Amino acid sequence: MNRDLLPRPFILESNQAETPNVVTLNLVPEEEETFLFQPGQFNMLYLFGLGEVPLSLSSDPGQTRGISHTLRVVGGVTRGLAKSLPGSRVGVRGPFGNPWPLHLAKGKDLVLLAGGIGLAPLRPVIYHVLRHRQDFGRLVVLVGARSPEDLLYYRSLAHNCEQGLAEFSVIVDKGNPGWKGRVGVITHLVPKAELDPAASLAFLCGPEIMMRFGAEALLQEGLLAEQIFVSMERNMKCGVGACGHCQHGASFVCKNGPVYSLPEVETRWNIQGI
Numbered sequence: 001m002n003r004d005l006l007p008r009p010f011i012l013e014s015n016q017a018e019t020p021n022v023v024t025l026n027l028v029p030e031e032e033e034t035f036l037f038q039p040g041q042f043n044m045l046y047l048f049g050l051g052e053v054p055l056s057l058s059s060d061p062g063q064t065r066g067i068s069h070t071l072r073v074v075g076g077v078t079r080g081l082a083k084s085l086p087g088s089r090v091g092v093r094g095p096f097g098n099p100w101p102l103h104l105a106k107g108k109d110l111v112l113l114a115g116g117i118g119l120a121p122l123r124p125v126i127y128h129v130l131r132h133r134q135d136f137g138r139l140v141v142l143v144g145a146r147s148p149e150d151l152l153y154y155r156s157l158a159h160n161c162e163q164g165l166a167e168f169s170v171i172v173d174k175g176n177p178g179w180k181g182r183v184g185v186i187t188h189l190v191p192k193a194e195l196d197p198a199a200s201l202a203f204l205c206g207p208e209i210m211m212r213f214g215a216e217a218l219l220q221e222g223l224l225a226e227q228i229f230v231s232m233e234r235n236m237k238c239g240v241g242a243c244g245h246c247q248h249g250a251s252f253v254c255k256n257g258p259v260y261s262l263p264e265v266e267t268r269w270n271i272q273g274i
Contacts, residue, residue: 005240007046007091008033012084013066019150022117023082024058024070027090034064038099039124040231040259044239045069045081046091053077054236054254056121057095062131067092070120070152096239098259100125101229105201109138111193113214115186115206116145119152121231121258122205126157130165139166140193144186144210146173169193186210190217197222203259205231215262228262 009030016024025045029035037043037057046052053075059068073082084090102125110129112122122141129139145151151170161168169189171182182188186206195218202218204211211230218228232253237245241255249268251257 005093007044007052007093010067010090010092012086012088012090014086015082015084018070018152021073022070022150022152023073024068025081025084025090026059026066026068027092028066029092030089035067035095036064037061037067037095037124039102039128040100040121041095041097042121042233042236042239042254042258043067043069043092043094043096044236045077046093047077047080047084048089048091050080051077052091052093053081054096054233054239056231056233056258058120058123060127060131061124062127070117070123072117093239096254098257100203100231100259101201102128106135108136109140109196109200110136111138111140111195111200111202111218112142113186113190113202113204113206113211113218114141114143115210115214116150117152118204118206118210118231119143121233122203123153125203126160126166130160133165137199140195141166141168142186142189142193143168143170144172144189144206145170148172148176148179148181167193185213187213187217190214190221195221195223197224197227200227202228203231204228205233208232212266215266225262225266229259230262230265231258232260232265233258 010027055069058070160166236254241252246253
């Protein structure tokens with residue numbers, strides 16, 4: 001039987017609350033084995049007795065054993081995973097999918113646009129760039145969230161900014177009485193980043209409408225469509241392109257994505273029903 005269809009047993013090492021409805025699961029394989037993945041790939045996580053869900057890897061790709069997934073509680077399986085206790089067994093299939101093209105970003109400035117939990121699939125990119133900092137130019141991380149309480153990984157990103165390793169800007173849809181940062185939409189951050197379009201590559205992940213307008217803002221700053229990449233995570237069920245749930249035009253997101261160049265998806269974004 002195809003090994004990609006068989007879940008491997010992992011043990012939940014810890015369950016970390018990120019926001020009121022988002023948690024990070026830290027998993028280790030039940031058997032001694034090395035787990036390798038590339039930033040942008042995803043796993044199918046199987047909760048025995050309930051089912052499975054596709055979740056992007058959010059851990060450091062330089063670590064070869066433990067893995068992490070950051071999830072929002074939106075249904076029965078994610079709710080069950082979020083409530084699982086350390087020591088629980090979780091089935092893992094993967095890694096699957098087309099990764100972020102970090103090889104194209106070498107020697108260039110890299111700008112990341114993340115909307116909400118869309119920061120999770122971009123987190124391994126940040127880990128990779130920090131681990132190989134000499135291979136890249138500027139690392140610009142632009143993050144949009146609904147509220148300050150919905151910001152992911154805020155302290156670690158701010159720490160990297162303080163260390164001069166990255167440039168980190170945040171904007172929220174709605175602030176609170178203690179919020180002193182920007183309020184608005186993530187596209188407002190793009191002109192302020194003062195990008196060099198000839199030397200930049202951009203990775204975007206978040207709601208599709210955010211990626212559409214984020215890509216448009218980058219194009220207005222002078223980047224070419226070929227310099228912009230997006231992660232399309234939608235309705236994936238099997239992870240191997242067999243069930244058809246994630247079909248996007250002639251493409252299957254789980255097999256041909258989830259990372260695409262902007263020219264590969266921008267024409268389909270304008271077609272209703274896709």
